[in-house]
Amino acid sequence: MTFRSTSLSDWLDHQQRVHPRAIELGLERVRAVWRRLGAPVPAPVVVTIGGTYGKGSTVAFLEAMLAADGRRVGAYTSPHLLRYNERVRVGGAEVSDDLLVDAFARIEAARVGDTGDAEGLALTYFEYGTLAALWVFAHAGLDVALLEVGLGGRLDAVNIIDADASIVTTVDLDHQEWLGDDRDSIGREKAGIFRAGMPAIVAESDPPAALLDAAHRLGTDLRRAGHQYGYDIHADGTWRWHGGGATLALPRPGLAAPCQHANAAGAIAVVHALRARLGWNPAAIARGVADARVGARLQRFDGEPALVVDVAHNPQAAGVLAEWLRREPSRGRTLAVFGALADKDVSAIVAVLAPHVDRWYPAGLERDSPRGLDAASLVALFGASVDTARIAPPGAGVGDALAAACRAAQPRDRVIAFGSFFVAAAALEFAARR
Incomplete structure (x- = not known):
């Protein structure tokens, strides 16, 4: 029997029981359910954000910059801190329980198929959430969707969507049991979000060779910190971004950590790479740098x-x-x-x-x-x-x-x-x- 409830907490409890493992990397199951849903495309422009550290902050900078330019932005992030709804934002606001419950009901129907077999295609908690975000975004009239990778990149559920630009923020040792025991192995996994011919931003100041090799072999439009773009920080925290013939004078980032200049610079490189489709508004970028906020980052x-x-x-x-x-x-x-x-x-x-x-x-x-x-x-x-x-x-x-x-x-x-x-x-x- 297909699971039914009007309660978000009931749905989240149900999702914890559907798959025997909390993490099950791979795209076959989640892609099959996505296709049964009608293969919803979240927005005309999609940006995928991966990396060991700095993903949430980079999403926050992109969200703030694009919103300041009048764009309607959807952001999918994980994990949440206090409320599950934090994971799915539209226009800067968390989506409602009702929207999430409706999306989960549709996903469940697609998962079990015409037979109503409760076994169906087993999805993980994260895969349910990813599909729900894609469904909500596809019906929200967005200009841009920002999809944060949960773990790795190549086999993460968000990678069923072909991004118009992708960014890897940093590469370091974490989740080695899933991604490999060295930076090269992890870098290869994270490079899986890149697409041939599309902008691939590498914000890591010292990326592993395997990440760069993967980007080159795929034929991406590689834009690397310290090469295709860069930045200079002044003593008072204000700074200058430069790349592709453009230069921006910018305020101190609204997020406090020393690494936030690098995260903001990577976000600006994404906007610059997509400027033919999203425009280039220096004032909006500066405002977004100053206004970006995300919880529990210092x-x-x-x-x-x-x-x-x-x-x-x-x-x-x-x-x-x-x-x-x-x-x-x-x-x-x-x-x-x-x-x-x-x-x-x-x-x-x-x-x-x-x-x-x-x-x-x-x-x-x-x-x-x-x-x-x-x-x-x-x-x-x-x-x-x-x-x-x-x-x-x-x-x-x-x-x-x-x-x-x-x-x-x-x-x-x-x-x-x-x-x-x-x-x-x-x-x-x-x-x-x-």
Whole structure:
């Protein structure tokens, strides 16, 4: 029997049960259901955004720039922080439960086919969400759709759509069990979103050779940071973008991390590559750079102590966070609330941040995800970079760890919460209550 419900939460619970695995890379099943839906095309112009780190920020810059130019933009991102609806935005607003439920009902009917066989074509939670976004976008009268890759690129569900331009933000070690154990292997997977003859933007300052080789072999219109475009940052954070004969004087990015100039520059390279179809409006680009916002990217909450929330969950992201901490020294101590999933390189993350953290508050995530580390297991992976005297007793969840850190903090101290989207979500809820 085909599943039916008018409740979004019921649909999300159902999706968790349909496929025996949370991740199942491959395009055959999701493409078959997409075709049964009538192969909805999300927008006249589609941009696919991949990379190890910086995808969400790049989407935010593109969304803000294009909206400032009067374009109707759809953005599909993942994961969400507080509400599933965050994943699908139209015109800058999260879509309603009703729209998502309608899309899921159509997907379910297409999945089980004419026989009504509940086994049907098994889709993962992410594949349901991707198809729902494509369906919603196709009926929303968009000018541009922005599709963020969930994992990898070549076999990710968003790759059933041929993008008019694609960008790979960065390439680093993450999800090695799915993508490979070195940057070349991971780079090849991420290059799978490129298309022959289409703009392929590489925002990584030092990309692996395999990524560039794949782009060249495919015959893409390759546009690489430091080659086809570049940027210069001034001491006050304002900057200049240049590429393809164009030069822009730009304000400090609205997102705080040092890497955000690179993310914004890559987004501008996308707009420049598509200027024949989307136009080239320097004022709108500058406004978008300044106005872009995305949750839990060095998001600061004032108070005593100040709270900073970030989704840094791999060594590369930890390095960005460490550089920000170095540039923005605390007037007092820095207390870190940290939680991670079992597939993360905890010792490498901790080693990068250890010089900038005075005391650690490990948070268990075993109640949030089957892959979540409990606090004691997390501490066991810290390695030698942190003296045990700097680690608070393990055993607490994120809320408990945050409360403990805030109780211990002096007025000039700051608390940073990072390590997983689960940590960030709990920290945002904590910030709303205090």
